[in-house]
Amino acid sequence: MPNNGMDDVVAAETVLSDVDGSAGRLILRGYSLDDLAGVARYEDMLSILLAGFFPDLPDEKRLPAALGATRRDVAALIRTDDAALPPIEAVRAMMARIPDGEDCETALKLIAAPAVFTAAVLRLRRGLAPLAPDESATHAADILRMIEGATPGPERVAALDAYLVTVSDHGLNASTFAARVVASTRAGLTSAVLAAISALKGPLHGGAPGPVLDALDSIGAPDRAEEWLESAVAQGERLMGFGHRVYRVRDPRADALKAALARLARSGGVDLSRVALAEAVERAALTLLKRKKPDRPLDTNVEFYTALLLEALNMPRDAFTCVFAMGRVGGWIAHAREQVLNGRLIRPKSRYIGPIPKEAA
């Protein structure tokens, strides 16, 4: 059976991120995740990720205002009828109206778009008009305000910034690889990002955080965790929020996001009984997976505490993938540009195992 998951295949050289699966370490353009999560705003992360890829990229002092102005511009692309789709599909449909290009202006539109469109979709489906972006606000603050209609507290803004920074880039995950493949044909940044969003929505990739909460809801109490998890695994189900193609130890982002949740909890913004249930479920799941799959290390991945953090930020669970896209879009664009500037058309080989026509035999 061919290695059709491309496990351990090195398909690109990149300056953007290093995912060390055995050490459980993530480096983003020379910075350790711990130096960034909970410290940098998302705009700062964008300056780091996009440095060198656009000659006219606004410097870190001007980038927040440039992104704010672009949020205002892309709001013109909101379509009410798209809002009837599932949130990630509605966001994808609206983003498809951003003309393709390789320039910084197109990049900023693609970065602004998931934030503006997700907020619009969540309000339209509640019968409310979308709120116009506030170009003077930071990206995370404006996201929360556009969704909720009120100015968010600094702790909640900091929690969303920590999330967006933590998920901004992560090597050649499926959605980023999809972005690089499309970018390598010179199709343009919009096409690359649309391909990435389509990959992200899969439950094995970016579609996992919502089902983490569904599992917590079904389990209901710490003393029911073991029985529920045992039954799920016995039926061949995957425990959402656990396992990873690269990490053979705990995903470092799990602790970065758990720390963000703890900081938010200090301001009273978190249901601590929910965290206690999640910790009990996590302990039971890790014990079970160790017993059931002894030769396959399966540890907590980024999605487990993502789910609790986004729930604490009052994000609807069917929009979690949209929030993931709000952060990862910076990485998708940086990788797409790296592929265009330094790479070639991506075209691997395959081995034909089908029938051979008689005359050719």
Ligand code: SDX
């Ligand atoms: C993300 O690549 C990235 O960087 C992705 C990401 C990013 O930032 O972009 O980190 C984001 O996608 C995180 C992962 C989110 N998905 C989930 O939490 C869904 C649950 N996890 C699994 O589906 C799974 O762990 C994957 C998809 C994440 C990785 O699976 P692999 O590497 O393809 O491993 P596999 O399917 O070959 O499984 C190996 C074994 C199997 O057992 P056997 O059939 O050989 O007996 O481990 C088992 C699997 O059944 N297994 C699990 C499991 N994950 C793997 N069993 C129970 N629960 C799980 N979560």
